[in-house]
Amino acid sequence: MRFRITFAIALTACAFSGMQAARAADPIEINAVLSMTGTAAFIGKSDAVTLQAFQNSINQTGGIAGRPVKFTVSDDGSSPQVAVQLTNDLIAKKVTVIIGSSLSATCSAMMPLAKAGPVIMCLSNAIVTVPDSFTFAALVSTRDHLASGLRYARMKNLHRIALIVSSDTSGQNGERAIDDVLSDPANKTMTIVDREHFNLTDISVAAQVARMKAAHPDVIAVWTTGTPAATVLRALSDAGMQETPVLISPGNATYVQMEQYAQFLPQQLLFTLPIAMVPERVSDPAVRANIQDCLKALAPLSTRLDLPVSSAWDAALLVTSGMKKLGANASAEALRAYLANSTGISGTAGRYDFRTMPQRGIGENSEYVARWDTAKGTWVGVSRAGGEPL
Numbered sequence: 001m002r003f004r005i006t007f008a009i010a011l012t013a014c015a016f017s018g019m020q021a022a023r024a025a026d027p028i029e030i031n032a033v034l035s036m037t038g039t040a041a042f043i044g045k046s047d048a049v050t051l052q053a054f055q056n057s058i059n060q061t062g063g064i065a066g067r068p069v070k071f072t073v074s075d076d077g078s079s080p081q082v083a084v085q086l087t088n089d090l091i092a093k094k095v096t097v098i099i100g101s102s103l104s105a106t107c108s109a110m111m112p113l114a115k116a117g118p119v120i121m122c123l124s125n126a127i128v129t130v131p132d133s134f135t136f137a138a139l140v141s142t143r144d145h146l147a148s149g150l151r152y153a154r155m156k157n158l159h160r161i162a163l164i165v166s167s168d169t170s171g172q173n174g175e176r177a178i179d180d181v182l183s184d185p186a187n188k189t190m191t192i193v194d195r196e197h198f199n200l201t202d203i204s205v206a207a208q209v210a211r212m213k214a215a216h217p218d219v220i221a222v223w224t225t226g227t228p229a230a231t232v233l234r235a236l237s238d239a240g241m242q243e244t245p246v247l248i249s250p251g252n253a254t255y256v257q258m259e260q261y262a263q264f265l266p267q268q269l270l271f272t273l274p275i276a277m278v279p280e281r282v283s284d285p286a287v288r289a290n291i292q293d294c295l296k297a298l299a300p301l302s303t304r305l306d307l308p309v310s311s312a313w314d315a316a317l318l319v320t321s322g323m324k325k326l327g328a329n330a331s332a333e334a335l336r337a338y339l340a341n342s343t344g345i346s347g348t349a350g351r352y353d354f355r356t357m358p359q360r361g362i363g364e365n366s367e368y369v370a371r372w373d374t375a376k377g378t379w380v381g382v383s384r385a386g387g388e389p390l
Helices: 002-024 041-060 080-092 104-114 142-155 169-182 206-214 227-238 255-260 285-301 307-326 332-340
Strands: 028-034 069-075 097-100 119-122 135-137 160-166 191-198 219-223 246-248 269-274 343-347 350-353 367-373 378-381
Touching: 028 041, 028 080, 028 307, 041 069, 041 255, 041 285, 041 307, 069 080, 080 097, 080 104, 097 104, 097 307, 104 119, 104 135, 104 169, 119 307, 119 332, 142 169, 142 219, 142 246, 142 269, 142 367, 160 169, 160 206, 169 191, 169 219, 191 206, 191 227, 206 227, 219 227, 227 246, 227 255, 269 307, 285 307, 285 343, 285 350, 307 332, 307 343
Parallel strands: 028 069, 028 097, 097 119, 119 135, 160 191, 160 219, 219 246, 246 269
Antiparallel strands: 269 367, 343 350, 367 378
């Protein structure tokens, strides 16, 4: 009888141990709200592939505390209303973090819902973050993009700016940012000679472009993304303005778009981009190693490193670095505090310092101006960090 009791206890202990081991191996689920369909599908699909690549990479090196990571993607259809519904559903499930969404409009709609968590790691640069909030962004702000881009323009003696922006959140944010940057005394020689607006649903901006051409600008600033950007670039081509340099929102820095728009791209199409997209400028060994890890993970998925890839990869890296440090069951507040106080985390866009640059970790000095080179089929760096021309 004694043997039987001991054996029974041993069986119970083994069963419990087995349950614990199985539980320890359960995947750690990280939720993402992405624009898989709708107007931003070209970004959302890239985000999703990048998260898959990161998932494969981190799981090949042990995951988090021996548990595999699993990214679960929900499609917001590029709709703020759907993004709100999905976010509320995830809040009800008491998730710690949400990666996404892909657009400024969807991210901006999600932000107010996370006053007490979860952490939202937005993949759009155009949102306006609030210090000490639960919303972070894995990209520099629109203002920082424009600060480095206009520094490059000024130092290249491009002082007369024609501005055209869309009427959505991204365009409005861009217009406010460019006005703010131009208020800097360093940019006193620069002026907006024409200011144009258009709706996302407009199929032609010929009238706006005609006025821009009449103003004789040195450079054209285009702040919109996706199909509306194509509408503007095509109109500039039709108006014979292909020789005028164009500084465009980095949200358009995808290989898919550049290949689709090849027939009507200007001769100088300029972007402000993270160092991952101008790898010839990388000097930090840790950043170089992160870029190589990203490229290695992307290769089996036949994906190239562009802006959505860099931001989604770094978002996943930042979130999982917190989970590795705090444990998979850390609260949203603990993860928020970890990110807010993090310094020196290296990603594909550089080293993140959230104490110096709250909610983002990187700023204008991590940005490089690059020109799309049609012949090479990629971007070529034309500036040092912060926009100073080479």
